[in-house]
Amino acid sequence: MVTHCSLFHDTISHMKIQNITDRELSWLSFNQRVLELAEDPTIPLLERARFLAIFSSNLDEFFMVRVATLMTKLENAITAPNVAGITPKQLMQEISTRTSSLLARQSRIFRDEIRPQLKNEGIEFIHWDELTEIERSYVTRLFHERIFPVLTPLAVDPSHPFPYISGLSLNLAVIVKNPNSHEEFFARVKVPEILPRFVATARSGSTRFLSLEELISIHLQELFPGMIIEDHYTFRVTRNQDLELDEEESEDILISLEQELARRRFGPPVRLEIESGVDEGLVNKLSSELGINPENIFQIESPLDLTSLNKIADLEFAHLRFEPFRSKTAKALSEVDPEDPDLFFSAIRQGEILLHHPYESFTSSVVHFLQNAAQDPHVLAIKQTLYRTSGDSPIVEALIEAAEAGKQVLAVIEIRARFDEQANVRWARKLEASGVHVVYGLMGLKTHAKLSLVIRDEPSGIRRYCHLGTGNYNPKTARMYEDLGILSSDAVLTEDLTRLFNQLSGFAPQSTYSRLLVAPATLRSGLIERIDREIANQKEGKASGIQFKLNSILDESFVAKLYEASQAGVPIQLLVRGICAVQPGIPGVSENIVVKSVLGRFLEHSRIFHFTNEGNDEYWIGSADLMARNLDKRVESLVRIDKKDHQRRLQEILDLGLSDESSGWTLTGADWERKNKNSRSEALLDVHAALIHQYSMER
Numbered sequence: 001m002v003t004h005c006s007l008f009h010d011t012i013s014h015m016k017i018q019n020i021t022d023r024e025l026s027w028l029s030f031n032q033r034v035l036e037l038a039e040d041p042t043i044p045l046l047e048r049a050r051f052l053a054i055f056s057s058n059l060d061e062f063f064m065v066r067v068a069t070l071m072t073k074l075e076n077a078i079t080a081p082n083v084a085g086i087t088p089k090q091l092m093q094e095i096s097t098r099t100s101s102l103l104a105r106q107s108r109i110f111r112d113e114i115r116p117q118l119k120n121e122g123i124e125f126i127h128w129d130e131l132t133e134i135e136r137s138y139v140t141r142l143f144h145e146r147i148f149p150v151l152t153p154l155a156v157d158p159s160h161p162f163p164y165i166s167g168l169s170l171n172l173a174v175i176v177k178n179p180n181s182h183e184e185f186f187a188r189v190k191v192p193e194i195l196p197r198f199v200a201t202a203r204s205g206s207t208r209f210l211s212l213e214e215l216i217s218i219h220l221q222e223l224f225p226g227m228i229i230e231d232h233y234t235f236r237v238t239r240n241q242d243l244e245l246d247e248e249e250s251e252d253i254l255i256s257l258e259q260e261l262a263r264r265r266f267g268p269p270v271r272l273e274i275e276s277g278v279d280e281g282l283v284n285k286l287s288s289e290l291g292i293n294p295e296n297i298f299q300i301e302s303p304l305d306l307t308s309l310n311k312i313a314d315l316e317f318a319h320l321r322f323e324p325f326r327s328k329t330a331k332a333l334s335e336v337d338p339e340d341p342d343l344f345f346s347a348i349r350q351g352e353i354l355l356h357h358p359y360e361s362f363t364s365s366v367v368h369f370l371q372n373a374a375q376d377p378h379v380l381a382i383k384q385t386l387y388r389t390s391g392d393s394p395i396v397e398a399l400i401e402a403a404e405a406g407k408q409v410l411a412v413i414e415i416r417a418r419f420d421e422q423a424n425v426r427w428a429r430k431l432e433a434s435g436v437h438v439v440y441g442l443m444g445l446k447t448h449a450k451l452s453l454v455i456r457d458e459p460s461g462i463r464r465y466c467h468l469g470t471g472n473y474n475p476k477t478a479r480m481y482e483d484l485g486i487l488s489s490d491a492v493l494t495e496d497l498t499r500l501f502n503q504l505s506g507f508a509p510q511s512t513y514s515r516l517l518v519a520p521a522t523l524r525s526g527l528i529e530r531i532d533r534e535i536a537n538q539k540e541g542k543a544s545g546i547q548f549k550l551n552s553i554l555d556e557s558f559v560a561k562l563y564e565a566s567q568a569g570v571p572i573q574l575l576v577r578g579i580c581a582v583q584p585g586i587p588g589v590s591e592n593i594v595v596k597s598v599l600g601r602f603l604e605h606s607r608i609f610h611f612t613n614e615g616n617d618e619y620w621i622g623s624a625d626l627m628a629r630n631l632d633k634r635v636e637s638l639v640r641i642d643k644k645d646h647q648r649r650l651q652e653i654l655d656l657g658l659s660d661e662s663s664g665w666t667l668t669g670a671d672w673e674r675k676n677k678n679s680r681s682e683a684l685l686d687v688h689a690a691l692i693h694q695y696s697m698e699r
Helices: 004-013 023-039 045-075 088-120 133-150 212-218 253-264 280-290 306-313 341-349 363-375 394-404 421-433 491-505 523-539 556-567 628-632 644-658 687-697
Strands: 124-126 154-156 170-177 184-190 198-200 208-211 228-239 269-275 297-300 353-357 379-386 408-413 437-439 450-458 461-469 481-488 516-519 546-550 572-576 593-597 607-611 618-622 634-641 664-668 671-675
Touching (some): 023 088, 088 297, 088 306, 198 306, 341 363, 363 379, 363 450, 394 421, 408 421, 421 437, 516 628, 523 634, 546 644, 556 572, 572 644, 644 687
Antiparallel strands (some): 198 208, 379 450, 516 634, 607 618
C-alpha cells in the first residue's frame, strides 16, 4: 500500500528545493568547525593537536567515500544538477577549492601555533640537522636495526612497472641518477605503517621527535648504493573505498563481502597529496601514472598526514590535556552489586532507567546488563544487534559465554558497517563457531538500530528486559561519544522488540509497534505526521514547537516539511553536529528555524526528537538521522520516552545545547559562525564541561 507520506516523499525527491545546502559542502563546513577547535587557544594544547588529527582522518574518509562517489558520476558523464542545483563538475571544483583552503589553514595552525607551543612545553618536532651527536647515533642505530630491514625500494624503469601505491600510505618518491649513463629514474619507498610515525630521539622518555620519513630520507643512499640521489619528496594516495555489494546476486553475503573487501584494496585513486615545493614535472608524472585529475591533487606543506598527531596527543602531559574525567554509575544502579543478576534485573523492574554516556558509565550499565544476562541461570535467551564494537569486546564475549552455557543467543551483525566490515566478519565467524545464531538483517537494508533483548524465567513467569540506545555497543567509543539509552522491562516495549527481532531474523514484514518508530516502515511517516500535527496546532492557536538533536539532516522531504512548518509559524530549533541541508533565517522560508552546532571534548552522537504537541510533550530517542539512507535503506528505531523525569532530562540536554549562553556555532543561511564569547567578551558555557559538573554533583 502506498501511503500519503511515501507519495509526498516521491514527489519532493523529484523537485528542486530552493534554499537547500549541498551535502558535501555542508560536510566540509562541519570539518572546518573541527579545525576551528584546533585553533582555539582556550582548549588544552595536546587536545588541539588531536583535533588536527581528527580533521585529517575525517578528510580521508570524505575522499574515500563521498568524493569517490562524485568521481564515479563524472566518469559516467552525469551532468544533471543535484537537489541543491549544483552539477557534479561544479561540485568537484568547489570541493577542490575549499579543501585546498582548509589544508593550507591546517598547515598554518600546525606550523605557527601548535608546533612552537609544543616546543615551549618540551615536545619538539625536529629535523636531522637539529639532532645532537648522541641522538644521531641512537636514531641511526634504530634505522639499521628496525627500519632498514623493513624497507623495499621499488624502481620504475622498462623492466619495473610503476608500483601499486596502497591507499593512505605515506611514501617517498626518490629521483636517482646513474653516475655512468647520467640517466634519471623514479623510485618509490613506502614509509612502514607498522612503525611509529614520529621517532623518539632517545631510548625512553624523550619528547623530541624526528619524522620517520626524514630518518629514511637521510639514509636513502643505503637503499640505492651506487646511484646518485637527485631529489626526494613525500606523497600520499587516497583510493576509492566504497563497497559495491549486490545482495540479490549473492548466495552467501558473508563470503561475497570477504571477496569485495579483498578487491577494495585496489580501488581507483581519488586524491594525491604531495609535499609542496616539488617540481611540477614530477607532480605531473606522478599524477599521470596514478590517473588523478588536477583538481584532486593537493600540494601540502610537510609533514603530510597529520592523523599521526593522535599519538602525540596521548603523551602524559596532564596540564596539556582535558582534566581527567570518570563516568558515574547511573543512580538507579549505583547501589546494585554488578555481579548479582537478581539485584541488577530487580533495579530495572523498579522503573525504566535513562542512560547518558559518557557522563554515566556504559560499562556499569549496558556491559553489565549483558554480562549478567550471560551468567544468570534464569536467562533463557539473548537477542542483540551489533553495528560496530571494539576489538576486545566484552559484549561479544558475553554472547559467546551465554551460547556456550546453552542459552539461545541471536546476534544480528551488520557486516556492511563502513570501514568495520573486516572486523565484523571476524566477529561473525567467531560467534557462529561458539553456537550463536548469526544473521545479517534484512535483504538490501543495513541494520543500524541499537537493540538488546533478554528473556528471563522468573517466579511470576517469563519476563523480558531490553536496552535501546543511540550509539554503538562499543565500550571504547562510549567513553568519547555522547549517547543516550534506556534499560527497561516495560511489557509494551519488550513486546515491540520481540516483534522487531523476529522481523530481523525471520519473516515478519507486517509487524506493528506501540512505542517504536521503525525504518523503513514507519519512522519517516511517523515523524512527518508529527510535524504536520505541530503545523495544525499552530494554525489552530495551540501550543506548538519542534526540537531535534541530530548528527545530520539532509533528507529533502524533511527540509521541505520543516520549511512548511516554519512558514506556518511553528518555532523550530535544530541542534546538528554535522551535515545540515536546512538554511535557517531566510525571510518567508525559514525565519522561524534556529540551527546550532556543538563540538568539543566529546562527539555529540545522540538523537532526540521533541514535539510540543499542545503541551503534551512527546520525546523520542534513537539511532536515526534525517537522511535518506537512515530513513529508507536501514533498519533504524526510535523509542518514545514516557517517564516524566526522563523527559525533563532530555529537555535539559536540548536546552543546554541550544542556549545562547552555551558555546557553539550558529547557522544563518549556509554560513556557520562560532560564538564562544558573549557581548562582554566573557567565555560562554562549555556544554560538555557543564554536563560533567552536573552529573558529578548528582552523586
